[in-house]
Every structure is written in structure tokens, then in C-alpha cells.
Amino acid sequence: MGMLPDKAVPDIVIGRLPIYLRALAHLEAEGQRIIASKDLAKRLGMSSAQIRKDLSHFGEFGKQGMGYDVTYLRDQLRTVLNIDRRWDVALVGAGDLGHAIAYYGGFEGRGFHISCVFDNNPQKIGRRLGRFEILDAIELPAKLRELDIRIAIVAVPANAAQAVVDDLVTGGVKAILNYAPITVTVPAGVHVQYIDPVVHLQRMSYYLE
Amino acid sequence: MGMLPDKAVPDIVIGRLPIYLRALAHLEAEGQRIIASKDLAKRLGMSSAQIRKDLSHFGEFGKQGMGYDVTYLRDQLRTVLNIDRRWDVALVGAGDLGHAIAYYGGFEGRGFHISCVFDNNPQKIGRRLGRFEILDAIELPAKLRELDIRIAIVAVPANAAQAVVDDLVTGGVKAILNYAPITVTVPAGVHVQYIDPVVHLQRMSYYLE
Numbered sequence: 001m002g003m004l005p006d007k008a009v010p011d012i013v014i015g016r017l018p019i020y021l022r023a024l025a026h027l028e029a030e031g032q033r034i035i036a037s038k039d040l041a042k043r044l045g046m047s048s049a050q051i052r053k054d055l056s057h058f059g060e061f062g063k064q065g066m067g068y069d070v071t072y073l074r075d076q077l078r079t080v081l082n083i084d085r086r087w088d089v090a091l092v093g094a095g096d097l098g099h100a101i102a103y104y105g106g107f108e109g110r111g112f113h114i115s116c117v118f119d120n121n122p123q124k125i126g127r128r129l130g131r132f133e134i135l136d137a138i139e140l141p142a143k144l145r146e147l148d149i150r151i152a153i154v155a156v157p158a159n160a161a162q163a164v165v166d167d168l169v170t171g172g173v174k175a176i177l178n179y180a181p182i183t184v185t186v187p188a189g190v191h192v193q194y195i196d197p198v199v200h201l202q203r204m205s206y207y208l209e
Numbered sequence: 210m211g212m213l214p215d216k217a218v219p220d221i222v223i224g225r226l227p228i229y230l231r232a233l234a235h236l237e238a239e240g241q242r243i244i245a246s247k248d249l250a251k252r253l254g255m256s257s258a259q260i261r262k263d264l265s266h267f268g269e270f271g272k273q274g275m276g277y278d279v280t281y282l283r284d285q286l287r288t289v290l291n292i293d294r295r296w297d298v299a300l301v302g303a304g305d306l307g308h309a310i311a312y313y314g315g316f317e318g319r320g321f322h323i324s325c326v327f328d329n330n331p332q333k334i335g336r337r338l339g340r341f342e343i344l345d346a347i348e349l350p351a352k353l354r355e356l357d358i359r360i361a362i363v364a365v366p367a368n369a370a371q372a373v374v375d376d377l378v379t380g381g382v383k384a385i386l387n388y389a390p391i392t393v394t395v396p397a398g399v400h401v402q403y404i405d406p407v408v409h410l411q412r413m414s415y416y417l418e
Contacts, residue, residue, distance in 0.1 A: 017412075018411035081411045095309070096309035183235060198227070202230065202320060206291060207383075
């Protein structure tokens with residue numbers, strides 16, 4: 001059956017699709033061509049009913065009792081998530097974390113490509129970070145519009161994050177991944193996700209005796 | 210009212226408590242002493258009904274129409290999440306990402322303290338990373354048991370992550386924050402959370418035109 005995009009799908013469901021996609025990519029790398037929903041569920045520590053229900057928002061991807069075709073389901077999920085293309089991404093912040101992100105091997109082939117790096121430190125502007133020349137953060141809004149960039153990663157200190165986010169929004173960015181340990185404010189229609197290791201640690205310490 | 214810990218609370222609810230805690234810490238830093246659930250909800254882009262329902266698992270934290278006492282609720286959530294103490298954390302991997310994590314200012318005061326750093330690269334073992342001497346990863350299980358460490362952060366390449374996780378489990382670790390872009394397998398009773406920037410980017414690209 002074809003894919004039936006449905007923009008009313010709960011965000012919590014959308015949030016699980018990349019997890020399924022990661023598992024499918026891993027299965028494909030292992031040479032597995034078919035996976036039963038119960039085996040996918042076991043691998044992810046979820047119920048198979050949850051997986052089937054999540055996927056049912058987008059069509060029918062498996063025949064009863066036949067399992068999912070790994071490559072087909074992967075391709076369909078890539079289409080649903082709009083990553084059957086490559087998005088250019090701006091990185092703001094060229095410190096230790098910015099370095100780690102700029103060199104991170106996990107973006108390519110998963111829909112994203114860091115295409116420019118910004119910092120506001122005069123000692124860094126104009127210098128190289130790997131394949132990038134570090135650009136002046138003061139040029140953010142203009143440069144983002146020029147390059148038609150819709151997605152950015154913020155890797156600056158907490159006290160600089162809101163100002164950077166404001167510049168990103170001015171420059172037309174609609175999706176922001178924020179590593180700074182601070183909640184930022186954005187207008188409606190702009191999406192923010194947070195990378196905060198402590199949030200994950202606290203979720204686990206709940207279960208420790 | 211007192212806190213009523215309830216280990217049957219859904220993990221998805223537990224996962225939101227650190228988000229509330231972060232917002233409360235921010236409100237307290239701003240000098241706000243009381244917050245209405247609707248204002249907290251607005252700040253977090255959630256419904257106030259969801260917040261009230263989540264918190265109701267643990268007791269009654271606000272009087273009808275009176276809002277929440279910011280400091281009291283923060284302290285109660287810290288107790289629920291077992292971070293009214295400080296957990297020592299092992300960091301495995303002393304590359305760019307390990308550096309960024311070792312220097313990250315967001316752990317202290319939020320329940321966690323990196324207490325040792327490991328790597329398997331002979332060029333790095335014995336050298337310093339900030340306040341740490343980099344320890345040999347071959348000693349992981351023994352050292353973790355000696356230091357009674359229950360929580361670890363994995364910042365190694367994908368192809369090394371499962372072996373590191375196995376050593377962590379052997380060493381008695383029960384909670385693992387994995388930055389490597391790979392799903393790892395652990396026995397029952399061991400918790401894993403993933404830091405994968407692409408998962409967050411994919412969740413947002415769904416909404417982009």
C-alpha cells in the first residue's frame with residue numbers, strides 16, 4: 001500500500017520514527033531483509049503493538065505474519081521524515097563541542113549535511129575547522145538567507161543561546177537543535193529539540209536504588 | 210502532601226520530569242517563586258492538563274488555582290529522580306566529544322559528577338584531560354567496581370561501543386548514556402539512553418516543507 005502522510009499524527013509518534021529508522025538501517029547493514037514486528041520490538045525494548053500502531057498512521061508496511069521488508073520500510077520512513085533528500089545544516093559554535101559535531105560521522109547518509117560553521121570569537125573567525133572556514137556569527141541572518149538554510153545546530157554557551165536562536169529565526173531557520181543547557185523561546189512554526197545529557201541521566205537515575 | 214513514589218509510573222512520564230526540573234531551575238534563577246501550571250505548560254509547549262496529570266503520580270504539589278511553589282516542586286522532583294545526592298559518572302572516550310563532555314558545565318548541581326575518564330588509545334592513556342588522568346579502558350570493569358560506579362557515558366566510535374558497553378555491564382554499571390550512533394544490547398535491569406543528534410533532526414525535518 002502507498003504511504004498516506006497525515007500531518008495530524010502525534011509528535012510523540014513522529015519522535016519514534018527515527019528510532020525505527022536507525023534500527024532498520026542497522027538490520028540492513030547486518031544483511032537482514034525481513035523483520036517481524038515482534039523482533040523489531042524486542043530489539044527496541046517496546047511492544048510490537050506500539051510499533052504496528054505507529055506505522056499504521058502512514059500505510060500498511062507488512063502483511064499479517066510476514067514481517068516487514070527492511071529496505072522498503074526504511075525507504076518509506078525516509079520519505080515520511082522528508083530525508084529522501086539532503087538538508088544543509090548550519091552549525092553555530094566552534095568550541096570543543098562544535099568540533100565534535102563538525103567531525104561527527106553520523107550525519108551523512110541520514111539526511112543532513114553540515115554546510116557552514118559560525119562563531120563570534122574574533123580569534124576563531126576566519127580560521128579553519130576541518131573542511132570549514134569559521135564564519136562571523138554577526139553575519140548569521142544574512143548568510144542563512146543567502147544559503148537558504150532551514151536547519152541549524154546551536155553549540156554555544158547557555159548565556160549566548162537565546163541571542164543565537166533569535167538570529168537563526170531572523171535568518172529563516174525553522175528547525176533548531178540546541179545543545180546549550182537552556183530552554184529557548186521561538187515563534188510558532190519554529191521547532192526546537194534539545195540535546196541535554198543530564199535530562200537523559202536523570203531519566204535513568206530514577207530507576208537506580 | 211508527601212511524595213508517593215510509584216514505580217509503575219510510565220517511563221514516558223519519567224522522561225518528562227527532567228524537562229520540568231530544568232524549567233523550574235530556570236524559573237528559580239529568574240527569581241520566580243510561584244508558577245501556574247498553565248504558564249509552565251506554555252513555557253514548555255505542552256498542555257497544563259498533561260503537566261498536572263504527570264505530577265499527580267507523585268503527590269499533590271499545588272493548591273487549585275494557586276500555582277506551584279517553584280523551589281518546593283523542584284526539590285520534590287529531585288527526590289523523585291534520585292538526584293538529591295550526587296552520582297559519580299565514568300566517561301569512556303577521550304576524543305573531541307569526550308573533551309566536550311568532560312568540560313561540559315551542565316552536570317554539577319544537577320545530580321552528576323564525572324569522576325573518571327577512560328580511553329583505549331595508548332597515545333592518550335596516562336595523559337591529562339582537564340582535571341582527569343586518562344585511564345586504560347582495559348581496566349574498566351575492575352575500576353568501576355572499585356569506585357562503585359553505577360552510571361557511565363559512552364563517547365567512543367560506533368564500532369567500539371558494544372564492547373565498551375559489555376565492559377560497563379561487567380563492571381556493575383546500571384545506567385548508560387550512549388553517544389555512539391549505534392543501538393547497543395544490554396541485559397535486563399540495565400538502562401540505556403541515546404544521544405543521537407540525527408534522531409532529533411529527523412523528528413523536526415518531518416515538519417519542514
